[in-house]
Structure formats: C-alpha cells, structure tokens
Amino acid sequence: MLFLHAAEQGLIYGLMALGVYLSFRVLAFPDLSVDGTFPLGAAVAGILILRGANPAVAMLAGGGAGLVAGAFTGVLATRLRIPGLLAGVLTMIMLYSLNLRIMGRPNLSLLGKPSALLTLARTLGIPRTYETLVAAAILCLATGILLLLFLHTELGGAMRAVGQNPQLVRTLGTNPDHLLVLGLALSNALVGFSGALAAQYSGFADVGMGVGTIIAGLASVIVGEILMRPRSLLLAVVAAVVGSVVYRLAISIALRYGAALGFTASDLRLLTALVVLGALAAPAFRAALKGENL
Amino acid sequence: MILEVLKVTKTFALGAERVTALQDLELALAEGDFVTVIGSNGAGKTTLLNVIAGTCRPDRGQIKLAGRDVTHWPAHRRAHLIGRVFQDPLQGTAAQMTVAENLALAAKKGRRGLAPLLTARRRKALEEIVASLEMGLERRLSEKVAHLSGGERQALTVLMAVFTHPKLLLLDEHTAALDPANAEKVLTITEKLVAEHCLTTLMVTHRMDQALAVGNRLIMMHKGRVVLDLEGREKQQLRVEDLVGLFRKVGIADDGLLLASDVDKGNGMMAEKAKKLAHLL
Numbered sequence: 146m147l148f149l150h151a152a153e154q155g156l157i158y159g160l161m162a163l164g165v166y167l168s169f170r171v172l173a174f175p176d177l178s179v180d181g182t183f184p185l186g187a188a189v190a191g192i193l194i195l196r197g198a199n200p201a202v203a204m205l206a207g208g209g210a211g212l213v214a215g216a217f218t219g220v221l222a223t224r225l226r227i228p229g230l231l232a233g234v235l236t237m238i239m240l241y242s243l244n245l246r247i248m249g250r251p252n253l254s255l256l257g258k259p260s261a262l263l264t265l266a267r268t269l270g271i272p273r274t275y276e277t278l279v280a281a282a283i284l285c286l287a288t289g290i291l292l293l294l295f296l297h298t299e300l301g302g303a304m305r306a307v308g309q310n311p312q313l314v315r316t317l318g319t320n321p322d323h324l325l326v327l328g329l330a331l332s333n334a335l336v337g338f339s340g341a342l343a344a345q346y347s348g349f350a351d352v353g354m355g356v357g358t359i360i361a362g363l364a365s366v367i368v369g370e371i372l373m374r375p376r377s378l379l380l381a382v383v384a385a386v387v388g389s390v391v392y393r394l395a396i397s398i399a400l401r402y403g404a405a406l407g408f409t410a411s412d413l414r415l416l417t418a419l420v421v422l423g424a425l426a427a428p429a430f431r432a433a434l435k436g437e438n439l
Numbered sequence: 440m441i442l443e444v445l446k447v448t449k450t451f452a453l454g455a456e457r458v459t460a461l462q463d464l465e466l467a468l469a470e471g472d473f474v475t476v477i478g479s480n481g482a483g484k485t486t487l488l489n490v491i492a493g494t495c496r497p498d499r500g501q502i503k504l505a506g507r508d509v510t511h512w513p514a515h516r517r518a519h520l521i522g523r524v525f526q527d528p529l530q531g532t533a534a535q536m537t538v539a540e541n542l543a544l545a546a547k548k549g550r551r552g553l554a555p556l557l558t559a560r561r562r563k564a565l566e567e568i569v570a571s572l573e574m575g576l577e578r579r580l581s582e583k584v585a586h587l588s589g590g591e592r593q594a595l596t597v598l599m600a601v602f603t604h605p606k607l608l609l610l611d612e613h614t615a616a617l618d619p620a621n622a623e624k625v626l627t628i629t630e631k632l633v634a635e636h637c638l639t640t641l642m643v644t645h646r647m648d649q650a651l652a653v654g655n656r657l658i659m660m661h662k663g664r665v666v667l668d669l670e671g672r673e674k675q676q677l678r679v680e681d682l683v684g685l686f687r688k689v690g691i692a693d694d695g696l697l698l699a700s701d702v703d704k705g706n707g708m709m710a711e712k713a714k715k716l717a718h719l720l
Binding site: 295297298299300301302303305306309310312313314315316317318319320321324 | 513519529533548549556557600
C-alpha cells in the first residue's frame with residue numbers, strides 16, 4: 146500500500162514535475178509562481194466541482210487558471226523587466242490572496258464528490274485497487290507525449306533555443322520574450338492541472354497546499370536526472386515523472402520510518418531542500434574532490 | 440541602396456559622462472557591396488552593427504533597409520532581412536540542440552508554428568546545404584552542437600546566417616575568437632557563401648590584413664564617424680602600412696600602441712611591422 150500510494154502521488158505530482166521541467170530546464174527560468182498556481186488549480190477545480198461542474202471540465206479549468214497566472218509571471222519578467230525569481234514570487238504572493246477569494250475560505254472539502262480520475266478509470270474498467278494509479282499513469286503518459294511532440298515543433302524548438310541562447314532566437318527572427326511568456330503559461334497550466342488532480346485525489350483543496358511545490362518539482366526533475374542521466378528529450382521527460390515517483394516514495398518511507406530516527410513530518414521540507422541542495426551542489430563537490438578550486 | 444544609415448547618433452552614459460559612440464554617421468551600401476570596417480577600440484564599429492540590427496536604438500537618425508524605414512522595427516522583425524554572426528561562436532547556435540535542429544531553426548526564420556521542426560524531407564535538404572561547408576558536418580546532423588569545435592560551430596553559424604538569403608549580412612569580428620587556421624577557414628567559407636548568395640555584407644574586423652584582402656570596399660571609423668571610405672581599385676592598392684599612416688593622419692596619435700596590439704591579435708608578422716611603425720610615429 147505504501148508503494149501504491151507513493152506511485153499514485155508521484156504520477157499526479159508528476160504532471161507538476163513536467164511543468165517545472167519545462168520552466169526550469171527548457172526555458173532555464175526558475176519559476177516560483179508554481180507555489181501559487183498549484184493551489185490555484187486546486188481552488189478553481191474545487192469550487193467548480195462543489196457547484197456541480199463536470200470534474201473533467203473542472204480539471205481543465207484548473208489548468209486554464211494556471212495558464213493565465215503563468216503568462217502573468219512571463220509578462221512581469223519580460224515587459225516589466227522584473228528579475229525572474231522576483232516575478233515568480235510576486236505572482237505567488239498575489240495568488241495566495243486570490244486563492245482565498247476563489248475558495249471563499251481557507252479549505253474546501255471535496256470528499257464524496259465525483260472524481261475525474263475515478264470516472265476515467267471506471268470508463269476503462271480498471272480493477273478497483275489500481276484505478277487511481279492507472280488513470281493517473283494514462284494522464285501522465287498522454288501529457289508527456291503531447292509535451293514531447295510540442296518540443297519537436299517549430300514553436301517548441303524555438304522555445305528550447307530560448308533557454309539556451311535567447312540572443313540566437315532574436316537573430317533568427319522571433320521575439321524570445323513571447324516564447325518565454327508562452328512557455329511559462331504552458332508550464333503553469335500543467336502545474337494548475339496537477340493541483341486540481343491532487344485536490345480531487347486527497348479530497349480537499351487548501352490554501353497552504355502549494356508551499357514547497359517548486360522544491361518538490363525541482364527535487365523530482367533532479368532526482369530523475371541523477372537516476373536516468375537522460376541524453377535525449379524523450380528520456381528527460383520520462384526522467385521528470387520517474388523522479389517524481391521516486392521522490393514521493395522516498396517521502397513515504399521517510400514519514401513511515403523516519404520517526405525511529407527522530408524525524409517528524411515537520412522536518413520534511415528541510416530534508417527535501419537538503420536533497421535539492423545536495424544535487425545542485427554535486428558538480429561543485431565533484432570538482433573539489435578532483436582537486437579543482439571551487 | 441540596400442542599407443542606408445542616415446545621420447545616426449548614439450550616446451551612452453558611462454558613469455556621469457556621456458560617451459558618443461556614433462556621431463551623425465552616414466553610410467550607404469549598394470546591392471552586392473562587401474564592406475570591411477576597421478577602427479580603433481571605441482570607434483563605434485559594434486554600435487553601428489547593433490543600430491543596424493536593431494538591438495540598440497539610435498538617439499537620432501534613420502535606418503533604411505531595402506528601401507524600408509526600419510528605424511522603429513524591433514530586432515526580431517529586422518532579423519527577417521538581416522543575417523548576423525557574432526565574435527563568440529557560442530552566441531550563434533543553441534548548444535544542446537543538434538546540428539540539424541539549429542539549421543532548421545534558421546531555415547524556418549520567424550515562422551514558429553506547430554509543424555514539426557524536422558521532417559525527413561527537410562533533413563535531406565539540410566544535409567545537402569551543410570555538405571557545402573565541406574567539413575563533414577552532413578554526417579553529424581544528429582550531434583549536439585556542443586560537441587563541435589569552435590571553427591565548426593562558427594562555420595555552421597555563418598551558414599545559418601546566409602542560407603536564407605538575407606538582404607544584409609552583418610559580421611562582427613566573427614573570426615577573432617578562433618585560432619589562425621580556423622579563422623582562415625571560416626573566412627574562406629564566408630567569402631564563398633557571400634559570393635554564392637550574392638549577399639550585401641558589412642564585416643567588422645580587427646585585422647587590417649583581413650580588411651584589405653576581403654571585399655570591394657573598406658571604411659575606417661573613428662569617434663563615431665566614417666573617416667575613410669575606399670572602393671574598388673583604391674582599396675586594392677592599399678597596404679597595411681598605408682592604413683597605419685591613415686590612422687595617424689586622422690589623428691589617432693595615441694593609438695600607435697593600441698594599433699600594434701590590435702594587429703598583434705591577428706597576425707604575428709604584421710605586428711612586427713606595425714610595432715616598428717608605431718615607434719617611428
């Protein structure tokens with residue numbers, strides 16, 4: 146059961162990891178707005194479901210809200226020339242208030258409401274134990290394929306070039322700012338969609354559920370890269386989802402057995418940040434071990 | 440005229456001071472002109488290219504490209520008319536994308552739809568185009584550009600800048616960061632491609648021998664103006680020594696040493712001569 150739950154969570158949060166992969170790796174833009182767009186997706190989907198909307202439509206609306214918020218961050222970073230990290234933080238803070246407004250209160254219970262994942266699973270006739278797992282896997286697979294196809298289009302190719310060399314994109318006749326706005330919009334659409342799914346999965350939408358989303362997303366992307374050492378886009382996309390599953394599994398294990406070592410659930414974010422820190426610092430450590438100067 | 444720069448002035452703030460990079464500069468390039476640009480550091484050569492490409496707005500003046508007033512066009516819009524190669528080979532390509540993908544991005548200049556970037560047919564066409572470099576890159580289409588040498592990368596960049604037939608090609612000391620053998624090779628490729636595609640070209644260079652050997656016209660810039668403009672036979676008869684003398688004549692007296700070090704970057708033998716001359720001056 147531990148593994149099953151971790152895998153389910155890993156796949157649901159895997160969509161978020163794909164979004165973070167798009168902003169952090171493809172666009173080379175560390176986008177903190179995801180801490181706001183994840184609960185935004187949950188809030189929008191939650192309120193729509195409580196008002197009787199079709200859960201699938203509610204999920205898409207959650208993604209749509211993320212899309213708009215991501216574009217907003219992009220406009221702050223390009224048109225208004227606000228440094229990227231700050232642009233993300235501003236969006237995140239604004240969304241905290243906005244999410245409270247959308248929900249009307251800090252917490253929405255969705256228990257007993259129809260779920261998009263379960264509806265999908267039952268339509269396909271998947272055995273009860275695995276219905277969430279399989280439905281989430283199908284969504285992840287479909288999203289991953291769409292993302293990969295997109296990255297191989299003219300538009301997606303230009304977007305990849307923006308992350309590596311924005312000057313080149315300008316020289317080749319496209320405004321890199323437009324691509325950055327579009328890329329952040331798509332990235333946050335995935336994150337909002339993931340937040341909407343997470344709300345349905347856990348049975349509630351909470352205004353605080355987004356705290357640490359960016360760290361979890363980065364941890365997933367980085368853990369995936371360490372495990373798979375992807376050399377192609379295909380593998381990089383797969384690695385983000387694999388990383389997300391491994392990350393959730395590691396957390397489940399830490400929560401289950403960490404108590405014996407004196408850890409509590411409140412130490413989780415510290416541990417996660419240390420994992421990300423270690424992975425990001427690895428090249429410097431490796432260089433130091435080889436005797437090069439830091 | 441393909442390019443007309445009309446009374447363009449550009450100043451920059453440098454601390455409390457204002458530095459004039461371009462001063463009422465006038466320049467016109469006829470179709471097919473291959474103009475080399477020399478001048479000491481701070482003469483305004485790179486600013487001139489930036490103002491033409493649109494990455495820097497002039498304070499005053501007008502830029503016309505192929506008959507159109509592009510003064511207020513953003514850089515990415517002008518890029519449809521302009522090919523540009525920078526000094527740093529890293530600047531002209533996307534390192535983590537393949538040779539074919541880089542070429543395809545250039546081939547699809549400005550058109551960014553949802554069609555595949557690479558199709559089997561386009562790949563085949565690009566293979567033929569890249570084969571014209573005669574560097575064996577046609578067999579390395581699927582390799583990441585990061586794996587290419589500086590010379591290969593810069594040759595690829597030149598190809599990406601020219602094979603879409605831009606109205607104007609801007610070369611900004613594009614061989615300066617390469618070792619002498621590769622610099623020679625990239626320059627040969629540039630000359631060949633410019634001739635094949637009949638491109639109007641503006642090439643900034645630090646090397647006076649290069650400025651003399653290449654192109655049909657040479658201009659010298661000083662303090663934001665064109666102080667010398669030689670064409671055809673006049674340019675052919677010019678030698679490095681004459682250029683050094685001309686530098687002196689336009690009043691760049693302090694530049695004797697600078698001149699020597701400039702030449703030094705390019706060509707050892709020439710540096711000897713220039714140093715001797717610098718002492719005489």
